[in-house]
Amino acid sequence: MARRTVRSRSEPRWPLAAEPLPGLFPAGIHDALRLLSVLAIAAAVAAACSVLNRRPAPFCDSDDPYAAYDSCEPCPENGRCVDGEVRCVEGFKRRGRVCVEDGLLTHTANKISELLQLRICDEHARALCGQPGKILLQQHDISSMADELLSKDAARLSDDGIKVVKDRVLQSAHGFLETTSTYDKVQAFKCPELAAELRRPLSCQARQWISSNIVFVITFCVLSAALLRILWSIYQRWALSKRAEQIYEQVCEILEDNAINAKVGNSECEPWVVTSWLRDHLLSTRERRNTLLWKKVEELLLEDSRIDQYPKVVKGEAKVVLEWQASGSLSGKFKKMQGAAGKARRSSVGAIKLAEEICGSSSISGSSRDKKEQCSSTGKEATNPLM
Incomplete structure (x- = not known):
């Protein structure tokens, strides 16, 4: 009689699935990171190979209006495409697959x-x-x-x-x-x-501005001309007064020196001086034409109490003469006040001529040679300049 195999109760009725081999899955975090790194490198290599093996689509010819864009790439702006190649127009440069301007x-x-x-x-x-x-x-x-x-x-x-x-x-x-x-x-x-x-x-x-503002321009010109005329008149009066004062000071010096020289012993020079002689010696030719200048000088002379003005017959002609009446000599003080360095000196020739003219109208007695010698000495002694 065949023996019946008796199964043990401890043995399962159906066989269990096969268990995984030890070491197939990562046992820790370090093994997991190592596995992810390997997978990333493999993916990158695969992507690079795919890109390198892929050939870019050619450019569509610029002269082909029926080009299918699925088989070629449109020609970029500012470029000319022939046989799939692009050439940028003048003034543009190619950068990749586009044409950019170069400036x-x-x-x-x-x-x-x-x-x-x-x-x-x-x-x-x-x-x-x-x-x-x-x-x-x-x-x-x-x-x-x-x-x-x-x-x-x-x-x-x-x-x-x-x-x-x-x-x-x-x-x-x-x-x-x-x-x-x-x-x-x-x-x-x-x-x-x-x-x-x-x-x-x-x-x-x-x-155009003048034509559109003609009234204003005319008014401005008239007022400006009137103002300039007034200013010029004021300046002329000031200059005339200034010049008259200078001539007046010169006349005072000449009259004072002449009065002092006339008191010198054995001098035959008269203490007076003809007004017209002073005017002709002190004024220039241009200044003689300005009658107001000498009138202003005469006004200053009339106001001076040291100077006497009276008519006199000289060489048979009626003249107006000037004479210094002040006692003593003030020439030293006057020259100190004016400053010897600041005043112009008259030439010796002019002084001698003026002295000769003054002395020529003196007394008739005496020889002409003596008179010339006396007048020459008088001219040398004169210290005041003629302008």
Whole structure:
């Protein structure tokens, strides 16, 4: 009889799943970090290989309007694409897959825009001043001016660059100019009134200002002329008075010295001096024509109590003479007050001539030789200068 195998109660009825091998999963935090690092490096390597192996799509030709953008990339702005390659126009540089400006176009456009605006405003300013010039400009006039200015400063630009610059210049001009309409409803452009007025020449501005303020200008000129005349009259009176005082002081010195010399022993010179002689000696030719000057001197002489003025017959002619009446000599004090260094000295020849003229009218007695010797000595003793 076959034996029946008796199973132990401790053994399971169904076999359990196989347990994982020891060391398959990380046992700690350090092993987990190590595993994540390995996975990240593997992902980065896979992504780099995918990018390097992928070839960028070519650029669509600029002349092909039916290019499908799923098979090629559109040509960037300011670029020319041929056979999948891009070439930037003049004034632009390629950076990656786009064309960026290098500054030449902007500089040229700004310069041409400024020159164009100045020319348009100068035309307007000439018209405001009554000279030949246009105020209203149409689109083709502005375009012609821009072409003319670009032809003078387009040596470094290609045709594409010139086109870009012109578009920017026209856009800037339209933003600066005022838009209006002509009598036939045509759109026109003109320089702003304020900018045109500032561009007028100074002569034109002055002329227009005077014409618009003619009443004020005439009134100002009349008042200015009257004021200048009054000031000039005051100055002339002051100068006349100043000069008369100088001549008066010289006359006093001459009369005082002559009176002292006349009292010297054996002197035949008279103590008086003819007024006309003093006038002719002290005044210049131009000053003699001014009768007010000598009249002012005579007024000062009449007010001086030290000087006596009376008529006298000299050589058969009636003359008016002056004589110093003060006793003693004040010449030393007077010269001290005036300062010897500050006064001009008369020449010895003039002193001798004046002495001869004064002494010539003295007494008739005596030889002419003695008179000349006496007058010469008198002239040498005279210390006061003749101006």
